[in-house]
Amino acid sequence: MQRDASDTRVNPDLILKAIEKDEVADDARTSRGHLKIFFGYAAGAGKTYAMLQAAHAAERRGVDVVAGYIEPHERPATAHLAQGLENVPCKLIEHNGITLNEFDLDAAIGRAPQLILVDELAHTNAPGSRHDKRYQDVEELLHAGIDVYTTVNVQHIESLNDMVASITGVVVSERIPDRIFDDADQVELVDIEPEDLLERLRAGLVYRPAQADRAQQHFFTVENLTALREIALRRCADRTGHLTDAARVLGNRDYYTKERILVCVSPAPTNPRIVRAAARMAKAFRSELVALFVESPRTQAMSDDERAKLAANIALAEQLGAHMETVYGDDVAFQISEFARLSGISKIVMGRTGERSSVRQTLFGRKSLVEQLITFAPNLDIYIIPDQSTPPSRPKGRRRALSLQPPSSRNVLRTLALSLVATAIGTAFRHLGFADSSIISLYILTALLTAVTTTGRICTIVSSVLSVVLYNFCFVTPLFSLASYDRSYLVTFGIMFATAMVAGELTARIADNARTSAENAFKTRVLLETNQLLQQAHSAEECARVAMNQLIKLLKLDVVFYTAEHGTLGKTLYESAGTENRSATLLTDYERAVATWTYTNNKRAGASTRTLPEARCLYLAVRTGDKVFGVIGIDLEGREIEAFEHSIVLS
Numbered sequence: 001m002q003r004d005a006s007d008t009r010v011n012p013d014l015i016l017k018a019i020e021k022d023e024v025a026d027d028a029r030t031s032r033g034h035l036k037i038f039f040g041y042a043a044g045a046g047k048t049y050a051m052l053q054a055a056h057a058a059e060r061r062g063v064d065v066v067a068g069y070i071e072p073h074e075r076p077a078t079a080h081l082a083q084g085l086e087n088v089p090c091k092l093i094e095h096n097g098i099t100l101n102e103f104d105l106d107a108a109i110g111r112a113p114q115l116i117l118v119d120e121l122a123h124t125n126a127p128g129s130r131h132d133k134r135y136q137d138v139e140e141l142l143h144a145g146i147d148v149y150t151t152v153n154v155q156h157i158e159s160l161n162d163m164v165a166s167i168t169g170v171v172v173s174e175r176i177p178d179r180i181f182d183d184a185d186q187v188e189l190v191d192i193e194p195e196d197l198l199e200r201l202r203a204g205l206v207y208r209p210a211q212a213d214r215a216q217q218h219f220f221t222v223e224n225l226t227a228l229r230e231i232a233l234r235r236c237a238d239r240t241g242h243l244t245d246a247a248r249v250l251g252n253r254d255y256y257t258k259e260r261i262l263v264c265v266s267p268a269p270t271n272p273r274i275v276r277a278a279a280r281m282a283k284a285f286r287s288e289l290v291a292l293f294v295e296s297p298r299t300q301a302m303s304d305d306e307r308a309k310l311a312a313n314i315a316l317a318e319q320l321g322a323h324m325e326t327v328y329g330d331d332v333a334f335q336i337s338e339f340a341r342l343s344g345i346s347k348i349v350m351g352r353t354g355e356r357s358s359v360r361q362t363l364f365g366r367k368s369l370v371e372q373l374i375t376f377a378p379n380l381d382i383y384i385i386p387d388q389s390t391p392p393s394r395p396k397g398r399r400r401a402l403s404l405q406p407p408s409s410r411n412v413l414r415t416l417a418l419s420l421v422a423t424a425i426g427t428a429f430r431h432l433g434f435a436d437s438s439i440i441s442l443y444i445l446t447a448l449l450t451a452v453t454t455t456g457r458i459c460t461i462v463s464s465v466l467s468v469v470l471y472n473f474c475f476v477t478p479l480f481s482l483a484s485y486d487r488s489y490l491v492t493f494g495i496m497f498a499t500a501m502v503a504g505e506l507t508a509r510i511a512d513n514a515r516t517s518a519e520n521a522f523k524t525r526v527l528l529e530t531n532q533l534l535q536q537a538h539s540a541e542e543c544a545r546v547a548m549n550q551l552i553k554l555l556k557l558d559v560v561f562y563t564a565e566h567g568t569l570g571k572t573l574y575e576s577a578g579t580e581n582r583s584a585t586l587l588t589d590y591e592r593a594v595a596t597w598t599y600t601n602n603k604r605a606g607a608s609t610r611t612l613p614e615a616r617c618l619y620l621a622v623r624t625g626d627k628v629f630g631v632i633g634i635d636l637e638g639r640e641i642e643a644f645e646h647s648i649v650l651s
Contacts, residue, residue: 168219194229195222558577
């Protein structure tokens with residue numbers, strides 16, 4: 001563990017001695033110490049008292065306990081409780097003519113107890129100490145294998161500082177990183193009713209009378225204390241939720257502790273009804289709504305009309321408050337169940353259109369999507385929204401219709417060449433006396449190679465037909481004729497054609513999956529690369545240029561960026577995806593007006609949306625919460641952004 005040094009460094013010899021002691025402690029105890037935080041929402045809640053009580057309980061169990069530093073609160077009950085513990089003498093540090101008592105880290109490590117008490121975790125050390133902050137001292141103690149009990153208030157957690165300041169009007173300078181709190185082995189909330197805390201304050205059990213009067217006039221009010229108490233309770237609940245999620249994922253369990261509703265999004269005509277039903281359910285349960293689209297080889301063959309319906313359904317889900325997610329996988333049921341398990345989903349809302357697909361699945365022994373989900377995730381509640389008014393969709397038919405489009409001349413020539421090469425090799429096999437089964441296997445291999453090296457299924461079908469025809473024409477008596485003296489060859493031809501078709505189809509699927517995986521890997525790499533490039537940028541304009549170039553790399557579309565300056569749009573940046581500069585059509589007054597609407601309302605607008613759809617670009621706000629840093633426009637050129645691309649663009 002690295003040890004930070006402040007600007008006012010102590011004697012290097014002392015640091016070396018401390019390191020040597022640290023190494024001795026490491027040899028004696030190689031495991032990292034455990035950290036327990038006594039957490040409260042205000043001074044006087046009883047954190048130090050609870051810590052001392054826990055220390056005495058540990059001492060009665062035989063634990064070697066010492067008090068490293070206990071804040072002198074001048075509270076009789078707390079001081080009396082601290083008297084029975086061994087103390088590590090404080091270090092005296094001179095600063096501006098004042099002698100300060102500080103925690104002696106080196107003495108504590110040299111004493112090497114099993115458990116040490118270090119009060120006020122967020123304390124700032126005096127100049128000349130090894131570390132600037134006391135939490136850094138605690139980290140070094142933990143690294144040395146010493147367990148630590150400590151205390152901290154909610155206003156000292158870094159991420160909550162602004163929230164607390166807006167409530168109390170007091171900006172706390174002493175803060176700890178959130179990771180210290182989140183990574184603690186134990187957090188014990190020391191809670192007390194605000195009225196009881198005020199009573200203690202008036203009784204002089206928290207501050208001296210003069211300090212207590214000032215505190216009641218400013219910080220210690222019922223409103224402030226109630227709000228701080230709520231923040232502390234929520235922060236503990238959030239930490240518990242994270243620990244529960246981590247334990248659930250680590251244990252490969254699918255239970256849940258809070259309601260999260262998942263709705264499956266698809267291009268089906270009835271999907272808007274399903275999304276609305278899920279939104280009503282989420283509102284009734286007061287739960288989070290998550291919309292999920294599973295991208296698979298089957299969905300990649302969607303028509304333009306289906307893609308438009310999918311985009312509309314995704315927009316509807318987001319409009320109703322859903323958090324949109326996209327995953328990729330060939331097994332849709334497994335992807336849904338695995339996402340639900342990892343995300344803590346409690347309920348799944350799906351649709352069912354008609355019974356025809358269920359009958360077909362029954363005849364062929366296949367389970368429906370719902371049945372597969374029940375098998376994968378038996379603990380989830382699955383809600384089916386039936387709709388008999390619309391005929392069922394046929395994704396397989398859509399895929400076949402798309403894949404049977406006329407192939408390119410290059411694919412046709414490649415298919416013919418592979419068949420001719422197979423025939424030539426088969427002729428050589430016949431002269432060498434090889435069996436007919438070797439030639440049949442050769443033609444099946446040809447169908448496989450065709451499926452791998454061409455796009456679309458039509459070339460695989462042609463290759464399978466050519467294999468049967470050429471085998472019959474060149475190798476079955478009578479030669480060079482499509483007739484056959486032996487009728488058993490008809491069965492051979494049928495099996496050969498079916499084998500070639502099935503093998504070619506499976507190979508084509510593998511090739512499609514490989515191509516899709518490569519595309520998704522590229523998109524993910526673009527996202528990771530963007531993160532690295534943004535960290536290297538030194539100005540807002542450099543950040544904007546990085547984002548624009550990465551979007552161009554991902555979408556192959558022109559991008560416009562409007563910076564935000566003094567509450568309005570300022571400088572305009574433009575990047576082209578090709579050699580043609582179309583800034584004249586993208587940087588018009590109308591386009592800027594649409595971007596201004598996006599900036600003002602913090603909502604998307606323009607192409608592919610229902611707000612100002614006549615614009616050429618889709619405009620998105622670059623934001624953090626309600627604060628907008630700029631507006632980015634993407635020239636869609638009349639097409640829709642795919643679901644997976646949409647997720648990465650938002651990221």
